[in-house]
Amino acid sequence: MLKNANSPDELDKKETARLVVDLFHRTIVHHALWFAEVKHQMGMDRALEFLHAATKKSYDVQMHHLSKLLGFSMDDGIPGPLLAMEDKDLIALRDRAAKNWLAGDGIWFQTIESAEGLNEAKRCNDSCWAQFSPFEASSIKKLLDLPESPGLEGLKKALAFRVYGFVNEQSFNDETPDSFVFQMNDCRVQSARKRKGLQDYPCKSAGLVEYSYFARAVDKRITTECIGCPPDPHPDDWFCAWKFTLGK
Template identity: 40%
Template sequence: MSTNTALEALSKEQLIELVELCSKNLIAIDGTWFQSVEDECGMDAAMHHDERAWQRFTVSEAKRLKRFLDLPERAGLDGLEAALALKLNTLSSAADVRYEGDALVYRVVECRVQAARARKGMVLHPCKSVGLVEYAGFANAIDERITCECVSCFPDVVDETCSCAWRFAIDDEA
């Protein structure tokens, strides 16, 4: 493993700030390419490519976090909770995780993407279909028994206290 001397010179506080900055930058580049496709080809084409990109990226992100956290093959909801805490979206947006019975609920309280689109006077991103690809794929890469259900996400918002919410559960028959 190679090290970067510039990183080694940073304090813990600076490293934390850098991680937050990098996660925001990665979400920004995701939005930049999406808006480019949206402007040139329309929302349907942009959504198609967004779903394909997240289908591949989310599995890669989950597998890397799983290795980083040294999670077992079937990490369960506790493993998912640990991985969600370090997910790019969590690091770049305000989010929380809580248990509701046997399920884990992940809520993006304030989404950077939707906030940026609102600031620019753009229509909100219809992210439910992409969210299903992203969060189901992420959870499945952590543990293939985990199922994902959308609780609330634009355009189907039923919880006004957050930008989106996802419920994860273990399917013991999987």
């Protein structure tokens, strides 16, 4: 894209802007690779501890310099322009960020599927969830200041704050003191397939990883049981359902 340039000083304004975007991308990927390598060397629990510590320091340093350079204020770690937005616009930005995450997930899947086939894409997808679910649970626990073992109430709170919670419709049912059933009443991916006349995407293998790893990362005492998930048959009012039980 910048094949005629021999040095950054030769770039025009548009090319320099493109380089800036690429530098942000490299920073994000490098951050993720650090986490992946620490996890490989020291295990998930230690990697998550280091991730939170490094992210806090890195974010503070980067936003300090960016806010000075671009001329915006910071308020308790939050960029001033976000706080200046109308409530409805901030909610719209929140939802767009979640939808962008889902789009990125789908693009990765389709990229692998088109090159290597469905089985390879599913294998990579399931393995990715084994990494992302514990991270997301840990991130949400940090965000909500949940205790180490928050029980079923903590899990319900955490499920509401998953990225999927902002793009899908979900509910809690059949609650007892020791368990509850979580239903995905409207799944953006499956509903889109349904509108196109396609069969449900068989996501059970990923779901078994996604939900069990997430619940266990929230509270190690919680076990997960699949009630139904495609390709399983399911009623019209949910696409998948999961039972979470708190052990002793």
